[in-house]
Structure formats: structure tokens, C-alpha cells
Amino acid sequence: MIEGMEKIVGEHRFFADLNTPTIELIAGCARNVVFQAGEYLFHTGDPADEFYLIRHGRVALEVVAPGRSAVTFQTVGPDELVGVSWLLPPYRWMHETRAIDTVRAIGIDAKCLRRKCDADHDLGYDMMMRFVPLLVSRLQATRMQLLDVYGKPA
Numbered sequence: 001m002i003e004g005m006e007k008i009v010g011e012h013r014f015f016a017d018l019n020t021p022t023i024e025l026i027a028g029c030a031r032n033v034v035f036q037a038g039e040y041l042f043h044t045g046d047p048a049d050e051f052y053l054i055r056h057g058r059v060a061l062e063v064v065a066p067g068r069s070a071v072t073f074q075t076v077g078p079d080e081l082v083g084v085s086w087l088l089p090p091y092r093w094m095h096e097t098r099a100i101d102t103v104r105a106i107g108i109d110a111k112c113l114r115r116k117c118d119a120d121h122d123l124g125y126d127m128m129m130r131f132v133p134l135l136v137s138r139l140q141a142t143r144m145q146l147l148d149v150y151g152k153p154a
Helices: 004-011 020-027 110-119 121-150
Strands: 030-035 040-042 050-056 059-063 071-076 096-099 103-109
Touching: 004 020, 004 030, 004 103, 020 110, 020 121, 103 110, 110 121
Parallel strands: none
Antiparallel strands: 030 103, 040 096, 050 103, 059 071, 059 096
């Protein structure tokens, strides 16, 4: 029977269909984290050294342009994931992520998981197949938000 962190990771929607040995590999890189409302999970340009499985609360994914206030391009809540930039070089965050309310999450150490993906290419392939669609979705959300912000009526 899976217990503790393995159980929490295995029950998260993003990893729910993985087999027990794979869940154990991922859970070996995991820890509980809490962010208070208004606190940033990460900033643009910071090292992408951890991603988060959201358990409770909501976070705003934001882009900031010089001379403008932050624009939220997506809001993420329970049973969703925050952080894709850990997967590909240069391993830097491409946007801001701010807690809207108290957020309880599982932080996954990206360096730890990258090492495991390098050692087990099947695991690496599985992570790519899970994260690339999420990356595309986030890029599409950003594009739609930018069209809304910068678009001009016809």
C-alpha cells in the first residue's frame, strides 16, 4: 500500500495514472510547502529548481511588461500544477507566479527529478509527454491574454 508522500503525489490528477515505482521516484523529490496570499512562488528569470502540485488555494500566473502592471494570463487551483520551465534549459522561470490565497502544495525538486529522468529515459519521456501539453496550454493562454491586452478593435 502506498503511504505518505507517495500517496499524496499518486492521488494528484497530474500523476494519478502512473505506476507505483514511478510515483515513488517522483515522491522521493517531494516536500510539503505553504505560500501565504500575495507571496510569490517564483519570479521571471529565477532558476526553475522546483515545481508545485497545488493541493489547496489558487495562484495567478502573470506576465510583467516594463511600465505596465502585471497581467494575469491564467489562474491555477487545486489538483493542478504550476511550473513547466524546470524541464528544459536554461531552467529559468518565464513568468511570475503569485499566491492569490493561502496555497498548500507539494514542491518537487526539479534537479532531483531531472537527474532521475536522465538516469531513466522512460521516466524522462513520460515527463515530457505530461509537461509539453501543459506548456502548450500555458503559451496559448498567454497568447490569448496578450491579444486581449494589446489588440485593437477592427
